[in-house]
Amino acid sequence: MEDYLKGLNKEQYNAVVNTDGPVMVIAGAGSGKTRVLTFRVAHLLQKGIDPFNILALTFTNKAAREMKERVIKLIGDGEARNVWMGTFHSVFAKILRFEGQHLGYPSNFTIYDSDDTKKLIKNIITDMKLDPKTYAPNFVRARISMAKSHLIGPEEYANNTEITEADKSGAKPLIKDIYKTYNLRLKRSDAMDFDDLLFNTYILFRDFAEVLYKYQQKFKYIMVDEYQDTNHAQYLIVKKLAANTENICVVGDDAQSIYAFRGANIQNILNFRKDYPDYKLFKLEQNYRSTKVIVEAANKIIGFNKDQIKKTVWTENDEGNKIGLIRATSDNEEGKLVADAIFTAKMTEQRHNSDFAILYRTNAQSRAMEEALRKINIPYRIYGGQSFYSRKEIKDLLAYFRLVINHNDEDALQRAINTPARGIGKTTMERLIVVADENNVSLWEVVNAPGKYGTQLNSGTATKLANFATMIKSFAVEMKKKEAYEVAQLIANTTGLVRMYREEDTPEGLSRVENIEELLNGVKEFSERGAEANEGDLEFQGTLAEFMQDVALLTDADQDDDDNDKVSLMTIHAAKGLEFPYVFIVGLEENLFPSIQSISTRAELEEERRLFYVALTRAETKATLSFAESRYRWGQFTITEPSRFLDEVDEALLETPLRSGFKQQTERIRTENTIPKTPEPSRRNLKPIDNSQVQDKAFTGDDTGALAPGMDVEHIKFGRGKVISVEGNGPNQKATVHFNSVGTKSLLLRFAKLKIV
DNA sequence: TCCGATCTATTTTTT
DNA sequence: ATAGATCGGA
Numbered sequence: 001m002e003d004y005l006k007g008l009n010k011e012q013y014n015a016v017v018n019t020d021g022p023v024m025v026i027a028g029a030g031s032g033k034t035r036v037l038t039f040r041v042a043h044l045l046q047k048g049i050d051p052f053n054i055l056a057l058t059f060t061n062k063a064a065r066e067m068k069e070r071v072i073k074l075i076g077d078g079e080a081r082n083v084w085m086g087t088f089h090s091v092f093a094k095i096l097r098f099e100g101q102h103l104g105y106p107s108n109f110t111i112y113d114s115d116d117t118k119k120l121i122k123n124i125i126t127d128m129k130l131d132p133k134t135y136a137p138n139f140v141r142a143r144i145s146m147a148k149s150h151l152i153g154p155e156e157y158a159n160n161t162e163i164t165e166a167d168k169s170g171a172k173p174l175i176k177d178i179y180k181t182y183n184l185r186l187k188r189s190d191a192m193d194f195d196d197l198l199f200n201t202y203i204l205f206r207d208f209a210e211v212l213y214k215y216q217q218k219f220k221y222i223m224v225d226e227y228q229d230t231n232h233a234q235y236l237i238v239k240k241l242a243a244n245t246e247n248i249c250v251v252g253d254d255a256q257s258i259y260a261f262r263g264a265n266i267q268n269i270l271n272f273r274k275d276y277p278d279y280k281l282f283k284l285e286q287n288y289r290s291t292k293v294i295v296e297a298a299n300k301i302i303g304f305n306k307d308q309i310k311k312t313v314w315t316e317n318d319e320g321n322k323i324g325l326i327r328a329t330s331d332n333e334e335g336k337l338v339a340d341a342i343f344t345a346k347m348t349e350q351r352h353n354s355d356f357a358i359l360y361r362t363n364a365q366s367r368a369m370e371e372a373l374r375k376i377n378i379p380y381r382i383y384g385g386q387s388f389y390s391r392k393e394i395k396d397l398l399a400y401f402r403l404v405i406n407h408n409d410e411d412a413l414q415r416a417i418n419t420p421a422r423g424i425g426k427t428t429m430e431r432l433i434v435v436a437d438e439n440n441v442s443l444w445e446v447v448n449a450p451g452k453y454g455t456q457l458n459s460g461t462a463t464k465l466a467n468f469a470t471m472i473k474s475f476a477v478e479m480k481k482k483e484a485y486e487v488a489q490l491i492a493n494t495t496g497l498v499r500m501y502r503e504e505d506t507p508e509g510l511s512r513v514e515n516i517e518e519l520l521n522g523v524k525e526f527s528e529r530g531a532e533a534n535e536g537d538l539e540f541q542g543t544l545a546e547f548m549q550d551v552a553l554l555t556d557a558d559q560d561d562d563d564n565d566k567v568s569l570m571t572i573h574a575a576k577g578l579e580f581p582y583v584f585i586v587g588l589e590e591n592l593f594p595s596i597q598s599i600s601t602r603a604e605l606e607e608e609r610r611l612f613y614v615a616l617t618r619a620e621t622k623a624t625l626s627f628a629e630s631r632y633r634w635g636q637f638t639i640t641e642p643s644r645f646l647d648e649v650d651e652a653l654l655e656t657p658l659r660s661g662f663k664q665q666t667e668r669i670r671t672e673n674t675i676p677k678t679p680e681p682s683r684r685n686l687k688p689i690d691n692s693q694v695q696d697k698a699f700t701g702d703d704t705g706a707l708a709p710g711m712d713v714e715h716i717k718f719g720r721g722k723v724i725s726v727e728g729n730g731p732n733q734k735a736t737v738h739f740n741s742v743g744t745k746s747l748l749l750r751f752a753k754l755k756i757v
Numbered sequence: 758t759c760c761g762a763t764c765t766a767t768t769t770t771t772t
Numbered sequence: 773a774t775a776g777a778t779c780g781g782a
Contacts, residue, residue: 059771059772060771060772061772087772088772089772090772113772114771114772136766138767194771194772195772197772198772258770259770259771259772261769261770261771262770262771262772361769361770362768362769362770363768363769363770364767364768364769384770384771392775392776421758421759423758423759424758425758425759426758427758553772571769571770571771572770573769573770573771574770574771592769593769595768595769595770596769597768597769598769598770607770608769611770632773633768634766634767634768634773635773635774
């Protein structure tokens with residue numbers, strides 16, 4: 001046995017060394033899935049397999065990078081860097097840059113992100129004079145995206161009566177036309193959306209046998225991570241690629257499937273047995289990550305789901321801490337209690353900030369957490385949310401980059417042409433768009449040569465257009481001669497974008513200028529990295545075009561930070577695949593988690609439950625659940641109810657009972673084997689309550705040094721209560737107080753302003 | 758065409 | 773709450 005394989009358990013070992021033929025690995029949470037994948041790659045290389053023959057597909061760039069780093073650690077640099085490891089989207093984008101001409105795409109095609117996509121769909125809806133309320137852009141986009149990920153093109157869509165009937169009964173019969181126009185417009189812009197990267201790769205392999213053959217020869221060993229999250233398109237592409245050698249290894253966990261909402265299909269796991277009847281199955285069931293308490297609680301929760309593949313996750317780890325429970329009166333208080341708990345654990349357990357993660361269902365929940373952490377000076381880092389790349393000023397500058405790289409990129413052109421203002425307004429643009437449509441050419445064609453298409457323009461406008469076109473073309477020339485950073489800086493300055501924001505002379509304007517500078521620094525770093533990497537990776541030049549390819553598929557979670565000792569804040573989706581000693585799962589309230597839009601069908605509810613399972617199994621040492629009894633949502637104060645998921649946590653594993661104090665829980669009727677009733681958003685939850693009571697600004701705490709058990713105290717939010725105990729001293733002094741209103745709470749006296757009554 | 762005031766949708770999760 | 777969209781007036 002090779003040395004490096006010694007640390008593996010039997011199942012892991014088998015999953016690693018069975019390199020030939022189809023293999024499926026069902027890997028429970030924390031069972032060493034990534035380990036198996038990395039060792040498998042290392043093992044292949046060790047056996048002398050050419051790294052260029054190995055393909056490893058992941059869902060996030062982060063997972064890909066991590067895998068690469070770990071392989072390099074195992075067997076050293078050099079060979080490892082030539083393995084194709086990346087997300088489905090990035091790998092297929094790379095293939096399409098090489099092969100896109102078969103489908104009529106240039107290699108410099110633009111990738112539209114969801115913002116660009118949405119905008120384009122919105123434009124089309126307006127152009128078609130449809131009511132944007134009926135045809136809500138987000139809805140239409142979701143519909144088109146769903147179609148594309150099932151490999152249903154515009155024609156198939158229009159010819160599929162089941163689909164069109166559904167659209168008709170939804171009073172949206174024209175989605176098929178929007179879809180058709182949308183695809184034409186994308187094509188005319190030499191652009192692909194995220195789904196096209198998969199769709200077109202599939203078409204490429206389906207229609208061009210020689211291309212398929214080439215990649216089948218290339219990728220002799222294929223590995224797919226998070227197989228439970230693949231959609232139909234991904235499934236078929238992988239199947240085609242693997243058809244020759246059948247050296248395919250998929251790793252997944254049905255209990256962690258949380259992307260059905262975007263077309264992921266758990267059936268792909270089941271299909272695997274049919275597609276490769278002689279496949280080998282390995283089950284990784286031993287959890288190395290979490291304590292017994294966490295594993296047991298998680299097992300019980302997932303047990304409430306009907307649809308699942310039987311498996312038993314177990315662990316030899318210690319029993320561990322019970323699961324914490326935080327009950328807060330408001331979202332802000334929830335933030336404070338969580339921040340306090342982190343502070344306390346840091347002090348008592350000597351932990352780093354980076355040992356903590358706060359996980360939530362929606363990005364909007366981060367704010368209360370941020371504020372609370374900031375108040376007590378705990379550094380944190382937010383993953384996801386409003387991405388750096390979706391800020392206005394960044395989009396503005398990127399639009400120029402895109403336009404310079406691909407003149408036909410219509411979205412980029414529309415954004416750039418009058419930002420900053422160049423006197424090319426709405427009227428002119430509308431006229432140009434009509435001409436472009438009539439002649440079926442890209443918008444750039446018309447802007448660049450309006451005379452050619454007989455566009456009616458006054459001479460002033462014509463000059464402005466000509467100047468703009470000349471400028472863009474001059475950038476394109478520069479781009480060929482200079483490296484990325486120089487061109488980027490030239491563009492930022494010559495276009496007047498930086499000047500525009502600077503002249504706003506407002507704090508926002510200034511921060512926009514700073515963001516632009518940050519982006520330029522990013523470009524600089526990128527091209528320097530390009531120069532360094534040149535000898536190792538011949539394909540990498542560090543050009544602006546390459547930078548843009550990177551950016552299009554990048555998410556915020558992929559960015560690195562210099563200072564890494566920070567508390568992590570992210571959605572549960574973003575946390576998949578990660579682990580932390582201490583995990584706080586916040587906002588466990590009905591209509592938030594599970595989400596109000598996911599409780600009408602069993603399938604949706606079960607996905608929410610898997611999400612909860614994923615969240616809980618991120619924890620190594622201790623998990624803490626929290627919920628608030630009220631929360632601001634959509635700027636509205638709402639009373640909330642604890643999540644049904646809290647009831648599914650084994651009471652015996654909780655630090656404090658769920659139902660304590662005076663609060664009487666309304667009995668919720670839930671039978672495990674009936675389909676949940678139609679959602680009845682309880683009035684109670686949505687009723688705005690009078691929020692006008694002004695808080696007593698003068699409320700200041702008494703000196704709490706004299707605080708002792710038995711004393712009556714008053715709290716600014718909780719009102720009257722009785723002190724049960726006081727522990728700790730100095731800044732960490734805590735008191736347990738029983739309040740009439742909210743039951744027993746533990747408060748850090750430094751923050752809780754208590755008045756002795 | 759530009760600017761400001763008013764209105765409005767947004768919040769599920771991501772490549 | 774808040775950013776973006778929209779509309780009317782300059």
